[in-house]
Amino acid sequence: MKVVVIGAGLGGLAAALRLQALGAEVTVLERRPSPGGRAGQIRADGFTWDTGPSLITMPWVLEETFAAGGLDLHSEVTLHRIDPLYRIRWAGEERAFDFHQSAEALKAEIARFSAADAGRLDAFLAALKPIYEQGILGAGRRAIQDVGSFLGLLPMMARTRAIGPLHGFVARYFNHPRVQEAFSFHSLFIGGDPYRVPSIYGALVYLQVLDGGWYTDGGVYSLVQAMARPLNVRYRERVEAIETRGGQVRGVRLISGERVDADVVISNADVLSTDALLGRPTLRPMTPSMSCFLLYLGLDRVQRSLLHHTLLVGEYRSFIHTVTRARGLPNSFSTYLHAPARTEAAMATPGGDSLAILLPVPNLRAPVDWSEAADGLRDRLLADMEQAYGMDGLAGSIVSEHRFSPLDFRDRFGAVDGNAFSLEPTLAQSALFRPPNRVRGVRGVYHVGAGTHPGAGIPGVLLGAEVTAGLVAADHRLTAAAWSHR
Known part of the structure; x- marks a missing residue:
């Protein structure tokens, strides 16, 4: 049986590993030049940054995923427990909250x-x-x-x-x-x-x-590399359409014009784009999540007030309301900072710091011109961290810098409206009300990834890959009755 997986994100890789181990002929088509999707990595000037997930929870889900693909997690990567998991600091307050396991x-x-x-x-x-x-x-x-x-x-x-x-x-x-x-x-x-x-x-x-928080040598991207290694992944291959005939999937058509035959197509692309790939109108309008503005900074000194994970909280409720409802840019900032050299020294140059700053922002439905707003937002954000949290000299210590905005989520990953987390996880977009793992209306097409059941985050997409692979296996009799997901 021929299986095509659209997208080499964590969910697509996990489903591909499971089905390949069951004997399917699996091809993964990835539009980017490397695997991972939003779980990517930047390496430059002696610094390394995770561009997606940076905290591993429920490590046993990873163990199960690797085992289902014939791999041993602990032979592939080295995990380190992080405790405290993160520190929370509030603007203008000396007292912080360290979240321990x-x-x-x-x-x-x-x-x-x-x-x-x-x-x-x-x-x-x-x-x-x-x-x-x-x-x-x-x-x-x-x-x-x-x-x-x-x-x-x-x-x-x-x-x-x-x-x-x-x-x-x-x-x-x-x-x-x-x-x-x-x-x-x-x-x-x-x-x-x-x-x-x-x-x-x-x-x-x-x-x-229950299970703590973890990190891996080489960053979370080491998981992506280990999962992609045994798979047939074709890079720089963008899928233009999922082709069907008589209500049954037949394959995919690439933007180059090439057609790839398939008995099963699993889409790890943004779920909001699936109907367009199938050439049909959207069956039910859904709301994408907020986006993010991200700075990846290489510093020539260590910011000693930071743990591996640190949250800097401003005007909490008004900030959340503004960014999740696409009202515009917030007046105050609440940010997440990732400083992985606390756990893996090789992520930064000696004496320096590798710092990823994530600021939640509205998606592209908001009235923000990112070509004009990004520079000013960057400067305001760095000034806020210096003034409200005592990170003196932050801007002056930058020796390497990279940036993501909602435009990058749209253009690099095909994320509808530049969303950062797929669908907004409201009650009306959870469980039955989320795009199902088995796509309705056409046989042989399935979803995997953050936008389908059960949801986003490393454990969510890996559990979803288990569900999706189980449905494929049951539908196509790849396995004995042990599969219980029908």
Whole structure:
């Protein structure tokens, strides 16, 4: 059986590994000159930057993915535990919050803000446990293709209060505003507004306490390289159309005019572009996530106030509201900083620092002219970090610099409206309401990646690849009855 995977992102690579191990003839077509998609890497002037995911959680999902493809994760990459996972700092405040894996260390950190809130941590984690076990592990590892499979989730979601907004769920346990922010911001890592996404995304906190946070030698991109190595990946190959006949997929047509035959096509492209590739009108309009403005800086000195992962928080709620609803550029900044040389020294030159700065911004639906706005935004952002967080001399220490804006997400990755995280993970765009792993209306076409079930993030796309590969295997009898995703 011939399988074509469109896109060599983490989801596409994971599905390809699984199906190749089952005996399928798999070809991966990637528009870029290297694998990874948004999980890419920049190397320049002795510095290295991850351009996508930078924190590994649920490492056992990686172990399973590699094993399913005939690989051993720990023979391919070296993992390092990070603790604290990250530090949260607020503009103009001396006090910071270090988010530890250990529940006891977390309690001590919370107690610095509120003793009463520290006493509620156990109850909070206990409330998240069934959401994680039944929502993330249960629903996240099986296809949700129809109303029946979705209705089975509703009793759990109602019982655990996983339907209401995440921030409201957190506020039932913690009263101090800084503690509320520390335990509700995690949905921003997958493009979701914590005041609007369902509480099921609170499980992102639980899984960090359960399995910790990790990083790899060579950066997260080392995972991409290891996954791509045993596969037939054709680079600089852009798919123009998915071809069908009689409701059955027949192959893909490249922009060069070449036709590649296929019995199965798995799209790791932006799910919002799938209907266009199929030559049909959009079946249901959906909302893309916010985007990001990213600076990749090589510094000639170390910024010692930073941990491996650091969050700098300004006007929290108004900032989130502005960037997630495409209202325009924010007046204050909340940023995520990645300084990997804390864990892997080779990511920076000796005595220097490799710093990736991620600022959530509206996608291209907002009235922003990025050709004009990017330079000024860059300068304002660096000035804010120097003035509000004491990062003195930051701008003057830059010896290497690279930049991504929403235009790059659109032009490099084909992301509709320059989104950074695929679909916005609202309740109306989750589970049954998300584009399904098996594409409706045509046989043999499937989704994989951040935009399909269960969602974004490294664990999400890898679990989704397991679901998608399981559907392909069951539909085409590549495996025995062990597959349970039909």
